[in-house]
Amino acid sequence: MSDAQRTTAEPEKREEFSGQLGFILSAIGSAVGLGNIWRFPGVAYENGGGAFMVPYLIALLTAGIPILFLDYAIGHRFRGSAPLALRRVKRWLEHLGWFQVAICFVIAVYYAVIIAWALSYFVYSFGLQWGDDTAGFFTGTYLQLADVGGADPWFTLDFVPAVLIPLVLVWVATIIVLAAGVAKGLEKVNFVFMPLLLLAFGTLVVRALFLPGAADGLNALFTPDWGAMTDPNVWIAAYSQIFFSLSIAFGIMITYASYRKRRANLTSPGFVVAFANSGFEVFAGIGVFAALGFLANQQGVAIAEMDGLSGPILAFVTFPALVSQMPAGGLFGALFFGSLVMAGYTSLLSILQVVSASFQEKFGWTRAQAAIRIGLVAAVFSVLAFSTTTGLIALDTVDQWANNIGIVTSAVVTTVVIGWVLRRTEEMRFHLNAVSTIKVGRWWSFCIIVLGPVVLTYMLVSRIVSLVVDGYEGYSGTYLGVAGWGTIALLVVAAIVLTRMRWRVEPDVFSAWPRNGDKS
Template identity: 85%
Template sequence: MSDAQRTTAEPEKREEFSGQLGFILSAVGSAVGLGNIWRFPGVAYENGGGAFIVPYLIALLTAGIPILFLDYAVGHRFRGSAPLALRRVKRWLEGLGWFQVAICFVIAVYYAVIIAWALSFFVYSFDLRWGDDTVGFFTGDYLQLADVGGADPWFTLDFVPAVLIPLALVWAATIAVLAAGVAKGLEKINLVFMPLLLLAFGTLVVRALFLPGAADGLNALFTPDWAVMADPNVWIAAYSQTFFTLSVGFGIMITYASYRARRANLTSPGLVVAFSNSAFEVFAGIGVFAGLGFLAHQEGVGVADLEGITGPTLAFMTFPALVSEMPAGPVFGALFFGSLVMAGFMSLLSIVQVVSASFQEKFGWSRRQASLRVGVVSAVLSVLAFSTTTGLVALDTVDQWANNIGIVVSAIAMCVLLGWVLRRTEEMRFHLNAVSTIGVGRWWAFCVVVLGPVVLAAMLVSRIVSLVQDGYEGYAGWYLVVMGWGTVVLLFVAALVLTRMRWRVEPDVYDAWPTFGGKS
């Protein structure tokens, strides 16, 4: 398509959240995901218990919130999803935006599968279908997991109906919500699901606190081991947890901020989002470890002797065993897995919205066209790659590289390019202060330009060295090259190809903010 064939106007008036409450609940809904429930408690327990809260809060204040504000400033000032907003900062930054979109696409494809698992187990809760052998049920009866380390192939098209059917329902619901739009779809779902999530999980936590052995679980979680404060790996874990849990660095908060009204407050809602998300993590930790204390009490062992206290193992193996031991276990199980479904679904919507909005803006698709096309393609790939008997291994591998390599690379690039190369952080700071009730000082620029990139670079180098030297989970080296490093290569290739494609709508014409100068 020639430049003359492109229109010089924006395709349509940009959608907006109906108000500050809708934005806050939607942003919190994006941040509060599966990791809050199954990752934070285990990470805290393994890194000093109560002492972990100190580096975690420091990480939140020096990296999580500053980079969250950077995303807000870019999206709100330049009025677009990641590729469009970053292009408007500097034309060649569009590629970084598409890199972030590619990350979101990859994550969405496998994240939906975990929600499908939770949906299945929500149904299974009512008759405790997993029986006494929860490990065997999850990997055998449910996932029908192939022995990829043995004679079976590393990839099959042997589909698992128990995964495929709920997965189709998850994608159908995702397409329907996104097609309804920001205010009528995303916002309304979050307005309903966030209170329901708090009610369901709150009920679960209160019940867990009154179980025999609950105090032992809480003591295991919160008893501080101050000696770990001298361990750099604990600090890396704190920054890693803070960074990933806020949904920063890969386009989500840029896109969400672009849907705020032009004079909308940014920093105050940002603080509410950040601290609400962290509070939910601690809240989840209380519920999870109170339950683990009960399970240890029933089995006559210490909490430290339990296996599977983080990740999918906690959710789909350890917790079902806990539910089976509880009075009124089916109710407890339904609350837990229902909470997983709601938390995961709200996060999935925000991830897919990044992809959908970017394609709308670049190719002139309508909201419904983008929702349907992106949703269908994502659903097909989810089914082909992750609803088979080898799906769990593929999911585990892709997740490791997309999260720990892709997202961290994206965040470092954001900070370095905007702060060091283009020197635009002062402009972003002035914008935040111009529209917000709580101003940010030069400390924010220091965190974004210096502290954040240094810590993230340390995380990245540490992880790369570990993956290269030690491999991952004992998987074959060639498999990690294809599914792990191949995922990272795919992100770069997708970014390059999408950047080279022409815009159907003129991207550089918009109702721009004035250029800020001087001191704020």
Template identity: 85%
Template sequence: MSDAQRTTAQPEKREQFSGQLGFILSAIGSAVGLGNIWRFPGVAYENGGGAFLVPYLVALLTAGIPILFLDYAIGHRFRGSAPLAFRRVKRWLEGLGWFQVMICFVIAVYYAVIIAWALSFFVYSFDLSWGDDTAAFFTGSYLQLADVGGADPWFTLDFVSAVLIPLVLVWAAVIVVLAAGVAKGVEKVNFLFIPLLFLAFGALVVRSLTLPGAVDGLNALFTPDWGAIADPAVWIAAYGQIFFSLSIAFGIMITYASYRKRRANLTSPGLVVAFANSGFEIFAGIGVFAALGFLANQQAVAIAELEGISGPILAFVTFPAIVSEMPAGPLFGALFFGSLVMAGFTSLISILQVVSASFQEKFGWTRTRAAVGIGLVAAVISVVGFSTTTGLIALDTVDNWANNIGIVASAVATTVAVGWVLRRSGEMRFHLNSVSTLQVGRWWSFCIIVLGPVVLTYMLVSRIVSLIQDGYEGYAETYLGVAGWGTVVLLVVGAAVLTLMRWRVEPDKFDAWPTYGGKS
């Protein structure tokens, strides 16, 4: 085929969700992930307990929902994944779209590993394989951790079979779902997993609430420290939690919105997704802290004396210890780790759909080719980089830079470009109001143009300064330079290369609908 012929080649007809329910469940499946279960409870506890809900709600209303709506407007109006949609907003914005694609790719290669851990522990739950010392089991027997300081060796090819085998299974399942498409793959997985997730975690919460010491755990979580509200760090934590948990500003919701029909309500489903995500976080906090209260009761210590109340340590060290102490522990463990697998898998699918759709649109790939090609490359990197004895430290470091630098920088760039430089917020607001039953007012434009960029820029700058001055987790500076800042360089260089590559389809023959008359 000649270059001229390739330029006019067309990708498969654009897919669509079967209806509003399929979109809502898929968007919830993306938003509700591992962080809802293991991050929110710890963040709330450490930032004022019940008082944290005040800045959390403010952050949801002033940053989370407005930026979610902005993603919806861009994707739905310009009918593409992040690179195509941003290019149609303004040609030079394509690079921002590819930056978001690179973020998704990097996150996917390590996020799949955590799902593999959860899958392993789901199996271990049935006979409590982790024994009495859950910390030693997780880092020693299971991960066979070789380096806890980021020093020599930085990287090994000593593969851990207990991680490698479930990781291969996860990637095989991902490729099958992506190849099946939006309606037959992504949507059907979410139709199955999201109700199951809520049922399984609901049963887990109910069981936790009946355990001795559960009330002490809830008191620890929800007793308000009103003085914390005066601390700017608490507000930044609230905005960070909302921001990272809603799957906004790195291409997912832009891509999902592009699969909706032309006349599709955006704002009301957006509120359902946002409040379902936050509701699940609070629900998870109840279950987690009720269980922590039980563990503290069994060990005759205060909640504050427990180690590991957030993150992977909560999930893979503290919770196995809880399971070992409680009646019917294997069932409780299966429910918890099964919930982690389902929450993680639906999020992983959404992350990779961004990458797959972008390659289909720019290079004219078929859905199957994109799923297999991208899936295999990501799987190889995932296996080589994160299923070895140095995988945990690499995962922790890359995750910190991809999220706290990459995603926040992407959000700042999006709001500044659309709201300040191009002054297109009025057009986006017009689009939302044209297709939606719930209208958005000028408050939305204020959040996008002023409040969002200011808060996010402060978050980004303060995090960069902290990482430069204080490092991260005591890891060696040279290691952080390679694995941490090297991740940021990879995001930028990858975005630049993909932007410069030639489109195999015509991206610019497009008229946005409905026609915008220039009035906000």
């Protein structure tokens, strides 16, 4: 398309959240995901128990909230999804925006599969169909996991119908909501699902607290190991948990903030979202470990002797085992897996909204066109790569690289470029203070310029070294090169290619508001 074919006008008026409550619920819906339920309790238990709350809170205040505010400032000030907003900060930063979009696409492709698993298990709960061997049912009967032995797992096209059917349903529902738009789609889903999630999971937590052995589980989780405070890995675990659970640094909160009204308050809702997310994590930890205490009591073992205290194994192996031991277990299994579906689905919508908004802005697509085209392409990749007999292995590998390398790289580049290269931190702080009731001081600039880059760079380098030296899960270097490092290469190539494509609407005809020096 020639320059003459491009309009020099700004895009039509952006969609907006209906109000502050709609934004807060949607942002919480994005932040509260699968990791809040199945990751935080195990991470806390393994890293000092009650003592972990100290580095966790410090990480929230010095990295989580500051980077969350940075995303808000970029999206709200420059009125666009990640590629458009970052391009308006500095033209060549569009590459970073598309890198974040590519991360979101990759994560969405496999995240939908986990929601499909939870949807299947929601149905299985009513008949406790997993039986006595929950591990065998999950990997054998349900996923039909290929026995790769010492060979490279690679990818097969042996589809698993039990995964494929709910996965298609997840994608159909996702496309419909994205096509409905921000206010009529995303916001309405979160208005329904967030209260339902709290009610369903809250019921489960209350029931777990009254089970035999619940106190033992809570003691295991919250008994502090103060010696862990001197271990650098515990602090890195705290920063990692905050970083990954808040949906920051890969385009989501930039995009969401761009849908706020011009004079919308940013910092107060930001604190609400951050503390609501952390509060739900602690709440989930209480419920999960009270339930684990019951299971340990039934099996006559200590919590420390149990396996599967976090991740998919906790959700799809350990929890079904304890549900089978509970009175009215089917009901509480349905509550647990229903909670996973709702938490995962609201996060999936936010992830894909980043992709949808970016393509709408660059190529002039309508909401419906973006939802259908992106949704169908993502669904095809999702089915081909992750609904097969090697799907679990591929999912685990791609997730490891996309999160620990892709997202952390994005965060490092964002903080270093904004803080050191372009020196735009004070402009972002000015914007936050100009529109917000709670002002941010120079502590915020220090966190963005110094503390954030140092901690995140350490996280990134240590993880790269570990993956290069130790590999991952015993898989061959060839497989990890394709499924792991190949994913990162794909993100980079996508960022370069999409940046070089022409905009249908002129992106640079724009004036940031308020201007530096304005008091209104």
